[in-house]
Amino acid sequence: MSPPSDIFHFPRPREAKHCLDLLESGAAQALVMFGPRRTGKTRFLLRDLAPLSEAHKIKTIYVSFWQGHDPPQDVLAAEIERRLSIRTPANLQQLWRRIEASATLKSPDMPGAPSGAITLSAKAPAQAKRALLQLDVLFDRACGARGKALFLFDEVQQLALSEVNSPFIAQLRTSLDKRSGRALAVFTGSSESGLHAMFAKRDAPLFKLGNRIALQPLGGEFIAHQHAALAQRGVRVPTTKLTNALTALYRRAAEFELFRNKLIGQATPDADSALKETLAEIADFHGFPRDWGALAPIHRATLRILADGEGQPYSEGALKSIGALMKSQTPSAPTVQGALRTLQRRNVLQQFERRGAFSFVNDAYPGWIKLRPLSAFHDD
Ligand SMILES: Nc1ncnc2c1ncn2[C@@H]1O[C@H](COP(=O)(O)OP(=O)(O)O)[C@@H](O)[C@H]1O
Ligand SMILES: [Mg+2]
CATH class of the missing domain: 1.10.10.10 (Winged helix-like DNA-binding domain superfamily/Winged helix DNA-binding domain)
Known part of the structure; x- marks a missing residue:
């Protein structure tokens, strides 16, 4: 059930298996994955972990809390419904691809993207309360009679930015705790202090809920993979040049992709000039x-x-x-x-x-x- 091929995608099967082993064995009910932005967390969730989890017959639901116009309970409910409506592996694959594409568009670093400081909007209290209770019922439907469900909660630190989200977070915790061993979760966040506020402080709403993990920083294996994929495209550059570029680009997968596309576009590949252009473009792009x-x-x-x-x-x-x-x-x-x-x-x-x-x-x-x-x- 692997997604359509993309020769530059660097798969992380061992890390996906490790995560799933921890969750399935009951060693952890939830995992909390911190990683800087643009290092490949969302991709990992959607291309590596979700397919593996589904292959283990665990219904997998991805939700990003990045963009804050709808109340989070509604966003989550909609994603559960969306997953439950899917019947074939091919449709599931399409769903993940669509989500990935829109997650990239909505990502904080795209021009015109909403700022991270926007807080999630409130609903009328009674309506919000009903939506929260319905959520608990939806959790049962997601897990099935005797099955398991895995929730992938992306950019979860955003929830910490507004008090308005407290009832939702509390409900989330209850719904997960009630189904310990059946409702599994991976929380990811791109802010260390945001995750601290949610998971580590003594009075944090999700205190001690999950085990901390991190994606392996991109390194030698990633470079070897990119080197081979570039060669397949007829682009030949020394591995050391790729390694240098990865370091200069703070090991960010997204930045490396920019660099790689420049290399591919050059008449004669020149890694040094491609890197220089990439660095300038990034600073400019962010508006620094x-x-x-x-x-x-x-x-x-x-x-x-x-x-x-x-x-x-x-x-x-x-x-x-x-x-x-x-x-x-x-x-x-x-x-x-x-x-x-x-x-x-x-x-x-x-x-x-x-x-x-x-x-x-x-x-x-x-x-x-x-x-x-x-x-x-x-x-x-
Ligand atoms: N495993 C990977 N192999 C190749 N490129 C990757 C990989 N993971 C991420 N990327 C590139 O980096 C970009 C950002 O990845 P993403 O998962 O959105 O990062 P994050 O969620 O950590 O902000 C992707 O759009 C893709 O271009
Ligand atoms: Mg992401």
Whole structure:
């Protein structure tokens, strides 16, 4: 039941089997998979894990919480219904492909995509309550009389951005707990602090629900696979060049695909120029140069210390570093607080818990910021 072939797709059968083994054996009822954006999580769920799970006669339902216009209970209910209406393996394959295509379109990094900060909208309370109860019934239908169902919840940290989602998350937990061993789940998220807010804090709504896992970072096997696929297309480049490019592109599958398409398009393949073009295109695509141009030194310097991993931007050391970058007096904590709020408003930073850590909305931004020369942080 494998999806239509795509010679550049790098399958991950061992990882899929490992996940399913953990879930089926009862070693874990749920898995929580963290991974940066564009590293291949959604693909893994839809092309590797879902087909394997279905081959084991487990009904598999994929839901992404990225785009927040409909209440999450409605989105989930619709996906369960959609899966239950499917009868043939071929139709199932088509469904996964359609979902993958729309997940890519809706992905946070596409131009015109909704910003991650949009919160999920509320319904009238009574109506919302009914939808939540119906969800529990749908879980039974998904599992079948004696069967199992696997729920793939993608971009789940988005739920943590609004209090409005609390009843849904609580219901989700109840519905899963009630069917322990039968309703299985994989939660994925692209924000470490978002997942922390949902799974790790003592009072987190999904506290201790799942075992943490991560996809293997793309490495030698991926390169060998891409090298062979490129050769099939008549494009011959040394493996070392591909390895260099993967490293320079932060091991992101999506970025590597851009690079690969450039190589394929060149009359004579030149990995160095293809990489250079790709890097420039990525920065441009994300709008980093434009956004950066609109920031004052205090914002830039604050972003820089966050990019360097500073977790306490109001600490004495952090304030000093900000001042040094700006080549001015050490700013006060309220000044930096104001800068952080502005950066949140402009959707550069996000915060999943009150008084929690700030994280970059676009996780490609810190890498770009670290490449700015020191002169970019102060007025002349
Ligand atoms: N296993 C893979 N083999 C080849 N390309 C991949 C693979 N996984 C992902 N990609 C590429 O990276 C892009 C982003 O993958 P996606 O699964 O959407 O990432 P994430 O969900 O982690 O943000 C895909 O559209 C595809 O171009
Ligand atoms: Mg994804």
